[in-house]
Amino acid sequence: MTTEVPVIPVTILSGYLGAGKTTLLNSMLRCDHGLRLAVLVNDFGSINIDAALIASHDGETISLTNGCVCCSMADNLAITLLELLSRDTPPDHIVIEASGVADPRRIASYGAAHPRLRLDGLIVVADAETIRERSVDKYVGELVMRQLLAADLIVLSKMDLIDEPARVCVREFLRETVPHARFLEASHGCVPWDLLLGVGATRSQSKVAIDSQHNHTAPSEGHHAPFSRASFESDRPFDRARLRAAVEALPESVLRAKGVLYVVGEGTRSVALQKVGGRWTLEKGRPWDGGSRRSQLVVIGTFGGLDTAKLAEDFSSALADEPTVESD
């Protein structure tokens, strides 16, 4: 019987210079999200951590009083990842900053390479003011397009700094050039944590700042979030094939979904559903702890984009027909 080794989710944060990656990373490190985050950056130059928050600084690692660490990858992502994994208390979540000209898929392959890591999301931040121009730049146009195409989720920053006609243009542009992408618009310089790091990743429903112009140091809780959330629960198990079809059929407005699910044929363990953007997986989850087996599914979508009634209906139809007597 092998012991369960926790698998650490990895988020890749990609996007060209000036899009808002750095602001996002800085906020992630500062905020009180309750997660032991490890943020891997290319170099410490752009990281801006309050001296009061620094517990220790040893060459390539800054440890923060909130339990987070910030590591400089220098040149070697692989070594930095291995060192993190070999710590006595590995992080809860790893965020890797892809350089402005990197192809994030190469970095994502590191996540797939190690059995203790799981790619949670490939997030590309795009500056709404400049993305169209950048995508046709003679030097960086191709790589910017490749970044957009690689994204699970595209976060559009600085939307509130351009007027409505310009916003319409940007949305059009994305729909035309990256038709399979899911994009969301950062509102007032903020993005909800659970969109970035996954549903239930943090203890609060707060948001993290992406736009330095708004000067958010502590994301506000009370802000009206232009995203919808819906959940579905059931004591009855899912039929696996129907479940897959239901997940596949989720509309484009669904940005993230996460489920701890009870599926027919999996009596002893839950099945974990992870969906980010267009990409989803169904994998072995934790063993049921002797308690009742119950599916819990959370979905985050664009504001007004979730038809909660239809969602409930589609997932109900995916439940296995009665009777299902589980023999363990």
Add this chain to the structure above:
Amino acid sequence: MTTATLLIADVIYCGDIITMDEKSPTAEAVAVKDGLILAVGTKADVLKAQGVGTQMIDLGSKTMLPGFIDGHSHFFQAAMIADYANVSAPPVGTAGSIAGIIAVLKDHVAKKPLKPGEWLIGYGYDGSAMSDGRDATRDDFDPYFPSNPMVLVHVSGHGCVLNSAGFKAVGIDASTPTPPGGVTVRKPGSNEPAGLLMENSMFPILLKLPKPSPQLLLEHLTIAQQMYASNGYTTVQDAPVEPKVMPLYQKAADEGRLFLDLNGYWESHAFLSSSKPGADYRSPTANHYRLAGVKVIADGSPQGRTAFFSKPYLTGGPGGEKNWCGTPIVPPEHLNAVVKLAYEYDAQVLVHCNGDAAIDMLLDAHQAAGAPEGRRTTVVHSQFVRRDQLDLYVKYGINPSFFTNHAFFWGDVHIENLGQERAFFMSPMKTARWLGLHMTNHSDFLVTPLDPLFILWTAVNRTSRSGQIIGPDERISVLDGLKALTIDGAHQYFEESRKGSITAGKLADLVILSANPMKVAASTIKDIKAEETIKDGKSVFQRETPAASPPTAEPALVGAR
């Protein structure tokens, strides 16, 4: 040209001398005093400086040239591999078979016995070059190295071969799965790893390999200099210098550990964040060390298909990407910022550009920074420069530092990846010469071997491994090839008044070769060896007289006179 007859030389060399001085290209004798060239010319003239204490040296059948000047390499890597065994196949090393590798390793261990548990590390392993027709396995090495962990790093840097003790030390065994993107060769009919690990399978090794301590590295600098000196270099380069290494070089200089001139260049991100105004990038070396400027790496390699081109590769990208032109490794914003700041500080700029689009980026950066004159901004490799870009080099006073060794090592690959037209114009030294550009030609060590005679051979012949001539029109004369290794090297470092030719008043930086490269058959230039290297008038390398055996792996360091 006569010299002051009142001065008595320390040493006078008589024989075949190529001065690389345009005014008088050859000489019969050269007199050295206090580390400088006292006189050079006819015997009659130079012997006027002979005195009672003068050491007279007859060059015999050998030929003297100015000491070779490194156009571009990574000197620090020589320090890193100082303790490693060179298991490269010919022509880079001597190990053309698995038995050959074992012989190299045994020889290495005989000279420097391993302590218990100490790693035996080799570099340059290439399974495809083994005459055995297969990759080496742990079974090949275990009988000879049963208890010390052994790793042979693949020539690409992206793989390695381990022995059983090595696998044990890194904790990889039959139960270790092959990660996605990794290659773990296993024994037939078993899960047992056989020896070779590539790409992502190599991850665990990276953490476990020993890293030399700063003190050890300091000591390795001596071995690194010996490696360069044994190849005839008197001036070497490290570009970029990693931030951690900068104080090491300063310490080495302060402690008098340097005997060759070392020119270092800031790593570009560190330059932007940490360099300060007022630093002096122009003064001559102090204790043989000078921080001369900054190096930016703009793109990747053409053979790896990561060089940045204006037109696509014929073969697609390394990940199967279609319509692939490569990408810049740094954003134009970074390059522009570095060039601008460097020009403000009067620090020299070296930019690694292989593809023509990367060169366009550099030319734009130079222009955006006001295109100041006299900066001798150098494009390192500049391999696939376009004809129109060479005109801009002339206009802006930009120097290419070419890399004709690629014709041999990857010429065939370049034809495949880029088509004949682009491949044949790689490192276009003939056209550059015709345009009057100052150009150097380099090893990029560790990427290709240090040997400047091999570099000269590739410049003159441009023959690939398969025997194709990669751009017959761009082959240059031996003299032009030598300029790129001497006087134009000095020019690249703003040191042409002190180095690069055997001229009265310049430094006595000299190399004595086993034959005259201008007189031997072009195909045999690469067989010429450095017999002795002299820096500031002192012998810093002397090849041991062979008797019947091949040259020793570790050439002796000869002390000062």
